[in-house]
Amino acid sequence: MFKKVYLRLTILCGSITTIILLAMSFGYLYISEQSLKNNAFSAFQNNMNTLLADLEHQSVITHEWLTKMEGNGRYLIHITDNGIPFLYNERETDERKQLFEDVWRIYENRQTQAEGSEYSDIRHMEFFYTPEPSGKTRSYCACTAVSTRNSGTLEIIILSPLDTLQAQIKNQRFLFLLLDILAIALLSLFSWHFTRRILKPLKENQERQTRFIASASHELRTPLAVILSCASAAEKAQGPEKDRFLDAIQSEGIRMSKLIDDMLLLTTADTGSWSIHPVPVELDTLILNVFEAFEAVAAEKNIALFVSLPESAIPPVSCDRERITQVLAVLLHNAVSYTPAGGKIALSLFVSGKNTFFSVADNGPGIPDPEKEHIFDRFYRTEKSRTEKGHFGLGLCIAAEIVRAHHGKIYVQDTSGGGSTFTVLLP
Numbered sequence: 125m126f127k128k129v130y131l132r133l134t135i136l137c138g139s140i141t142t143i144i145l146l147a148m149s150f151g152y153l154y155i156s157e158q159s160l161k162n163n164a165f166s167a168f169q170n171n172m173n174t175l176l177a178d179l180e181h182q183s184v185i186t187h188e189w190l191t192k193m194e195g196n197g198r199y200l201i202h203i204t205d206n207g208i209p210f211l212y213n214e215r216e217t218d219e220r221k222q223l224f225e226d227v228w229r230i231y232e233n234r235q236t237q238a239e240g241s242e243y244s245d246i247r248h249m250e251f252f253y254t255p256e257p258s259g260k261t262r263s264y265c266a267c268t269a270v271s272t273r274n275s276g277t278l279e280i281i282i283l284s285p286l287d288t289l290q291a292q293i294k295n296q297r298f299l300f301l302l303l304d305i306l307a308i309a310l311l312s313l314f315s316w317h318f319t320r321r322i323l324k325p326l327k328e329n330q331e332r333q334t335r336f337i338a339s340a341s342h343e344l345r346t347p348l349a350v351i352l353s354c355a356s357a358a359e360k361a362q363g364p365e366k367d368r369f370l371d372a373i374q375s376e377g378i379r380m381s382k383l384i385d386d387m388l389l390l391t392t393a394d395t396g397s398w399s400i401h402p403v404p405v406e407l408d409t410l411i412l413n414v415f416e417a418f419e420a421v422a423a424e425k426n427i428a429l430f431v432s433l434p435e436s437a438i439p440p441v442s443c444d445r446e447r448i449t450q451v452l453a454v455l456l457h458n459a460v461s462y463t464p465a466g467g468k469i470a471l472s473l474f475v476s477g478k479n480t481f482f483s484v485a486d487n488g489p490g491i492p493d494p495e496k497e498h499i500f501d502r503f504y505r506t507e508k509s510r511t512e513k514g515h516f517g518l519g520l521c522i523a524a525e526i527v528r529a530h531h532g533k534i535y536v537q538d539t540s541g542g543g544s545t546f547t548v549l550l551p
Contacts, residue, residue: 126327130319137315142308149304157293161252164289168265169250172282175199176246176269179280187212200224200264200283206276224281227253231268231281246271253283262287332501344384347376389522400447400529404440407448407480407550408433411473414452418460426465432472441480441550447526448550451534454519455484455546463488463543480550487543496536500524523548 175193182189185203190212194201202224203210216224231249248269255261264283271278351373358369415431422429452471459469463486470485491499500520527534533549 126323126330130323133319133323134312134315137319138308138312141311141315145304145307145311149300153297153300156296160289160292164286165250165252165265168267168284171284172248172250172267172269175282176248176267176271176280180246180271185210198284200285202281204279207279223255223283226255227264227266227268227281227283228279230266248280263290344380347380350376351380387518400444402442402444402530405443405445405448406438406440407443407482408438408473410445410449411452411471411482414449414456415471418453418456422460422469425460425463427460427463428468430468430470432470434474438473438475438480443530443550444526447529451523451526451548452482452484454523455548458519458546459484459486459488459544462486467543478551481547482550483545483547485539485543485545487539487541490538490542491536491544499536500534 179185190201190203190210193199200220200223202213202216204213230251230253234249234251246269248267250265250267252263253266254263263286265286267280267282267284269278269280269282271280354369354372354376358366358373361369411431411433415429419429456469456471463469467487471482472485473480473482475481500523524534527548527550531551535547537545537547539545
């Protein structure tokens with residue numbers, strides 16, 4: 125399922141970012157190309173004003189002047205005097221003549237837009253012109269002008285090829301194409317890794333839930349099998365033997381009830397409905413109370429239980445009294461369960477900066493380094509502890525959830541000389 129979701133989200137994320145990128149690229153290209161065209165057209169208009177003013181002051185228009193103005197293909201100039209082409213234009217090709225005729229026809233349709241000046245007798249008009257069909261033909265900036273003189277009327281057509289502008293636009297489009305291809309490749313790679321990172325917690329959570337259900341089913345199956353077996357045997361048993369089977373059923377029922385309570389507690393933590401009620405709590409008093417509660421339990425196993433508190437008073441810490449008591453109970457219960465007879469357990473409280481710490485250290489068998497990162501996982505237990513009743517592997521997980529709800533930290537280290545030390549940090 126996650127592979128399909130991963131692929132679809134990657135495609136969706138990549139498609140959206142690609143569409144945004146292309147839209148921005150096309151928008152920028154359009155604005156940029158319009159700006160280039162407007163600049164080229166403005167420059168052409170300025171040049172035409174200068175050229176036409178120079179033309180107006182020419183008493184005689186010579187071939188040398190026309191050749192100079194055309195400037196090796198910079199301009200194409202066509203002039204008629206009273207409708208008769210200059211000798212200079214007689215060498216024009218049919219294609220060029222057709223070009224000038226089309227431009228003049230456009231001028232005749234728009235001649236009301238022609239501009240003039242009170243200081244000049246020349247009326248002129250500039251516009252963009254692309255011959256039809258426009259597939260492979262050149263585009264031009266066109267200027268058409270009419271100059272009235274004593275000797276008659278000059279009709280002037282000046283074309284400026286836009287080869288440089290078109291090459292610039294083409295190069296810009298090609299550059300943007302390369303940049304867009306590179307950006308799309310990078311965005312696709314980013315989408316791939318970003319989507320995987322987004323889905324990773326969901327995938328891990330699903331795997332954790334699957335393991336949780338599998339482990340819970342396994343843990344429930346064992347006491348349930350004992351209950352069914354004892355119930356079947358109790359039907360045929362009499363007297364003390366029947367009472368023994370009933371006691372076993374009750375014991376296993378209590379174990380199942382505790383397991384179900386722990387599972388429901390973790391479920392509320394997963395759904396975020398776990399309520400924490402912080403109040404100012406004097407941790408030294410709380411620790412002494414827990415110490416006294418476990419002192420007799422430790423004594424039964426011939427385990428020495430010590431408590432260490434700071435000499436100076438500790439300011440109250442905002443926390444949930446019952447939940448923190450539960451954390452201490454879990455840590456001490458584990459320490460008492462796995463510390464051999466004659467061992468020692470130390471319960472300590474200290475303050476560092478703005479944080480308060482309490483720890484439970486034992487000199488039991490300890491926890492191998494590869495297992496330290498898993499001991500707070502649900503239903504995780506060492507093979508040795510799996511054979512002991514009453515331990516489902518949920519205690520440390522519940523303690524970690526409680527500490528996490530208090531925005532604190534819980535971690536385990538090796539005790540000097542052997543054993544394990546669990547430390548809880550409360551901000």
